[in-house]
Amino acid sequence: MTFPKPLGASEKTLDYWPYRTFNWGRWENDLGTLNLVDKAAVKRGLQSPQTFEVCALGSIMRPDEVLGDTNYACNFEHTLLRAGKYEFGPTEEPVFESGDRFMVEIHGMSNSHIDAFCHVGHKGLSFNGVPFEDVVSLDGGAKRYTVIEQGGIMTRGWLVDVPAQRGLHFLRPGDPVVPGDLMHLDGIIVPGDALVIRTGRFAAPLIAPDSASAEDEHGNWSGLHVDCIDLLAKWDVCTLATDGPADNFPSTTSECSVPIHVLTEVYLGLPLVHHLNLETLSERLGGRERKAFQFSVAPLCIEGGTGSPVSPLAVI
Numbered sequence: 548m549t550f551p552k553p554l555g556a557s558e559k560t561l562d563y564w565p566y567r568t569f570n571w572g573r574w575e576n577d578l579g580t581l582n583l584v585d586k587a588a589v590k591r592g593l594q595s596p597q598t599f600e601v602c603a604l605g606s607i608m609r610p611d612e613v614l615g616d617t618n619y620a621c622n623f624e625h626t627l628l629r630a631g632k633y634e635f636g637p638t639e640e641p642v643f644e645s646g647d648r649f650m651v652e653i654h655g656m657s658n659s660h661i662d663a664f665c666h667v668g669h670k671g672l673s674f675n676g677v678p679f680e681d682v683v684s685l686d687g688g689a690k691r692y693t694v695i696e697q698g699g700i701m702t703r704g705w706l707v708d709v710p711a712q713r714g715l716h717f718l719r720p721g722d723p724v725v726p727g728d729l730m731h732l733d734g735i736i737v738p739g740d741a742l743v744i745r746t747g748r749f750a751a752p753l754i755a756p757d758s759a760s761a762e763d764e765h766g767n768w769s770g771l772h773v774d775c776i777d778l779l780a781k782w783d784v785c786t787l788a789t790d791g792p793a794d795n796f797p798s799t800t801s802e803c804s805v806p807i808h809v810l811t812e813v814y815l816g817l818p819l820v821h822h823l824n825l826e827t828l829s830e831r832l833g834g835r836e837r838k839a840f841q842f843s844v845a846p847l848c849i850e851g852g853t854g855s856p857v858s859p860l861a862v863i
Contacts, residue, residue, distance in 0.1 A: 563670065564802040569780060569814040571675045577692055579664065579674060579816020580785045584702050588739030588785070591703040592841045596862045600831060604659070604788075605858025606749070606824040611655040613755055613766055623658060624650045653854040656765065656792060661846050662819045664692035666853045667805075667812045674816045683853065694852035697818060700786055704741040704842030704861060705732055708829050710750075717747025720754045721767035723795040726774050738783035741842045743861075745825040746770070748791045763796040770795035773806045780815060786844070787811060788820035788859065820844060820859065828861050 559568045574582045610623050626648050633642040653660050668679030673692060683689040709728045710717050718724075724744060736742065746769040754760055754767035761767055770793050779787060787793060787807075794807040803809055811817040832838040841862035846855035 565776075565806075565810060565814060567814075568676070569810070570816045571814065574816075577664070577674070577696060578698075579818070580783065581697065581700065581818070583739035583783055583785045584700060585739060588702045591737075591740070592701055592843070595703045595839045595841045598863060600863050602828045602831065602861040602863065603858050604823040604825060604828060604861055605856075606657070606659045606790075606822050608649070608651060608658050608856070611652075611657045612753055613656040622652055622655075651856055653852075653856070656768070657822060659820070659822045659824070659857055659859075660854050661694065661697075661844060661857050662808075662812060662821070662854045663689070663694040663697050663852060664812050664816060664818070665689045667808045669803075669809045669813045672813065674813055689851040689853055693850070694846045694855045695848050695850055697846065699846065700741065700818075700842070700844040702739055702741050702785055702842055704743045704788070704840050705736055706743050706745065706825070706828060706832055706838040706840065707732070708745045708825075708833070708838070710745065710747040711829065711833065715747070717751035718769040720748070720751050720769055721762060721795070721797060722769050723772040723799050724770065724775060725772045726778055729775060729778055732782070733778070735837075736782050736784065739785050740782075741786045741788060742779065742782075742784045743788045743823070743825065743828075743842065744771070744790075745829050746789065746791050748822075749824055749826055763798070765792070765796040768792050768794070768796040771807050772799045773802075773810070774799075776807070776810045776815075779811070779817065784817070786818050786820060788823055788842075788844075790823050790825045792821055793819045820857065823859065828863070831863055 628646050630645040633644045636642045664674045665683045671679055673679050673682045682691045709724050756766045768791050794805045798804050800806050844857050844859040
């Protein structure tokens with residue numbers, strides 16, 4: 548199933564997959580689809596809540612569930628540094644305090660985070676066709692398309708609870724979200740809105756890379772089928788947020804092992820938000836026909852960051 552978007556003035560064809568440049572050259576800045584979060588989009592977000600309940604969507608920070616035999620440590624550490632009498636006050640002052648430190652490696656398979664465009668390249672190129680080595684390198688760090696340049700998001704979000712629509716508690720890990728799961732939003736979702744998709748990964752069993760039933764080096768994970776990209780491009784959503792890695796593992800195309808990352812962040816200029824805990828949001832919106840809400844994401848201000856931990860807020 549495809550919903551081709553007509554070639555625009557800036558869009559060109561390619562002689563290799565994905566055969567078109569999508570949003571390359573569409574905007575004169577580096578914000579990609581975040582250009583669509585204009586005043587009207589923010590206003591839609593502010594007008595979306597009905598009961599004004601607040602849901603924090605970040606998952607509990609923890610060591611990564613899937614490390615694998617790779618160079619991706621993607622782990623988490625939390626250390627309590629002090630707890631007791633406040634060191635800087637007068638000795639007789641009855642003030643106590645505590646402090647801690649945490650470390651998290653971004654782009655793993657467990658902790659909630661947002662990607663910057665410098666996270667992914669394809670054929671040696673980043674978004675807008677900029678050479679990946681000019682964007683980020685181990686020697687020079689990330690110089691362009693970083694998370695601090697990207698900024699935050701405040702708009703209207705739409706929850707698509709795919710398992711609930713199919714009469715399930717969760718998708719079997721490795722079963723993809725397909726265009727038919729999203730089509731009820733066609734004609735309703737508008738440019739600048741956020742698409743938030745629940746696969747039920749926090750209710751599903753973990754199929755790690757070393758599991759007997761694993762079909763991919765990442766293990767088995769439910770994400771979007773590559774055919775869903777045509778809808779995201781057609782709808783001009785500003786971001787895609789999911790409770791998993793966004794990509795389906797195993798991949799749904801032989802052209803690329805991580806097609807959703809490549810198509811969104813390299814070609815659409817669309818940031819991905821990963822590993823959100825959408826269970827409470829799903830429960831609270833379960834009885835509503837229109838699952839719209841105020842959606843906000845505030846990355847940390849990390850200079851040269853390829854991403855950031857986040858705990859987005861939904862106001863319903």
